[in-house]
Amino acid sequence: METGLLIVGGVLALATALALWRRQSWWVRIFDFPRLQIAGGLLLVLLGHLAVAGMSGWDMAFRALLLGCLALQVWRILPYTRLARVEVLQSEQRQPREPLRLMFANVLQPQHRSEKLLELIREADPDVVLALETDDWWAQQLAPLAERYPHDVLLPQDNTYGMLLYSRLPLHDVEVSYLIEPDIPSIHCTLELPTGLRVRLHCLHPRPPAPAEHPDSVPRDAELLVVGKAIKGDPMPTVVMGDLNDVAWSHTSSLFRRISGLLDPRRGRGFYNTFHAAHWLVRYPLDHFFHSNDFKLVEFRRLPAFGSDHFPVYIHLSHEPQAQAEQPEAHADGKDQQEAREKIDEAV
Numbered sequence: 001m002e003t004g005l006l007i008v009g010g011v012l013a014l015a016t017a018l019a020l021w022r023r024q025s026w027w028v029r030i031f032d033f034p035r036l037q038i039a040g041g042l043l044l045v046l047l048g049h050l051a052v053a054g055m056s057g058w059d060m061a062f063r064a065l066l067l068g069c070l071a072l073q074v075w076r077i078l079p080y081t082r083l084a085r086v087e088v089l090q091s092e093q094r095q096p097r098e099p100l101r102l103m104f105a106n107v108l109q110p111q112h113r114s115e116k117l118l119e120l121i122r123e124a125d126p127d128v129v130l131a132l133e134t135d136d137w138w139a140q141q142l143a144p145l146a147e148r149y150p151h152d153v154l155l156p157q158d159n160t161y162g163m164l165l166y167s168r169l170p171l172h173d174v175e176v177s178y179l180i181e182p183d184i185p186s187i188h189c190t191l192e193l194p195t196g197l198r199v200r201l202h203c204l205h206p207r208p209p210a211p212a213e214h215p216d217s218v219p220r221d222a223e224l225l226v227v228g229k230a231i232k233g234d235p236m237p238t239v240v241m242g243d244l245n246d247v248a249w250s251h252t253s254s255l256f257r258r259i260s261g262l263l264d265p266r267r268g269r270g271f272y273n274t275f276h277a278a279h280w281l282v283r284y285p286l287d288h289f290f291h292s293n294d295f296k297l298v299e300f301r302r303l304p305a306f307g308s309d310h311f312p313v314y315i316h317l318s319h320e321p322q323a324q325a326e327q328p329e330a331h332a333d334g335k336d337q338q339e340a341r342e343k344i345d346e347a348v
Contacts, residue, residue, distance in 0.1 A: 086268030096318035104130035105312035113307030114141035208245030222347030228260035
């Protein structure tokens with residue numbers, strides 16, 4: 001029993017240490033994801049060791065190692081729990097003057113439960129819908145959305161990186177970009193609200209670091225940072241949404257927040273884990289909304305599963321310019337800027 005605890009604890013400590021390494025290989029970056037699961041494992045091993053082992057110097061050293069690793073994991077995920085202060089304030093307006101409601105779903109291209117997704121869209125009734133991993137079949141199945149969403153950008157692809165954007169709000173300055181990789185699109189456009197307010201929208205789905213996808217996180221990180229740098233120089237109200245194939249608490253996500261100056265409505269509210277929908281024990285927050293600090297939050301929720309490996313997500317924002325004084329944005333220092341430049345240069 002004690003030997004087993006030593007082995008498991010050693011593996012969890014190694015996983016914790018590897019996540020600190022800035023190496024971008026997939027087999028290192030994979031340990032950014034299961035911090036909650038690793039923290040739970042460390043706690044169980046620590047409690048088990050206290051129950052079965054003695055008080056020798058080696059025992060105390062092992063427990064100190066476990067406790068240190070546990071503290072590090074908790075420190076990284078704590079901002080995404082209700083124990084932390086919220087980054088985005090709750091709107092006090094019951095009926096916002098300038099509301100914006102967005103929803104998106106990674107559909108899992110091979111599965112074909114489109115009717116369930118259409119039902120969720122009807123129930124949520126967002127202003128903007130984004131569907132990811134969409135091929136020609138999905139484009140045909142979601143075509144009825146055109147009745148309620150007359151503005152669209154349709155990019156079906158058979159490589160699991162297709163995008164379908166539907167909007168009841170007029171779209172301006174639409175740009176489809178292949179920022180880093182020639183087969184990975186992103187959509188950039190301006191939404192026009194009924195009041196005339198224009199909001200810049202960026203829709204992203206970068207390739208993840210994984211054996212079947214890419215050997216490292218270089219293209220994913222670079223795509224996020226290219227967009228982040230462009231946003232920082234744009235005074236327009238801004239929203240970024242998509243499956244970023246990265247967890248909210250990773251170094252890259254934190255760097256993106258500082259480079260872009262955008263806020264994360266998850267902070268202080270919960271994980272809102274969206275992947276994997278079929279496995280409750282192995283879930284991570286991979287699907288994200290970030291927005292500028294002139295929005296407050298009305299509602300943010302994870303929608304029911306519909307057959308994909310991702311849950312859909314929905315956000316209702318209220319544009320309140322005075323919120324900028326109440327919600328300070330994060331700022332990148334010189335070291336952050338240098339790191340961002342190096343990551344982008346490495347990719348391009």
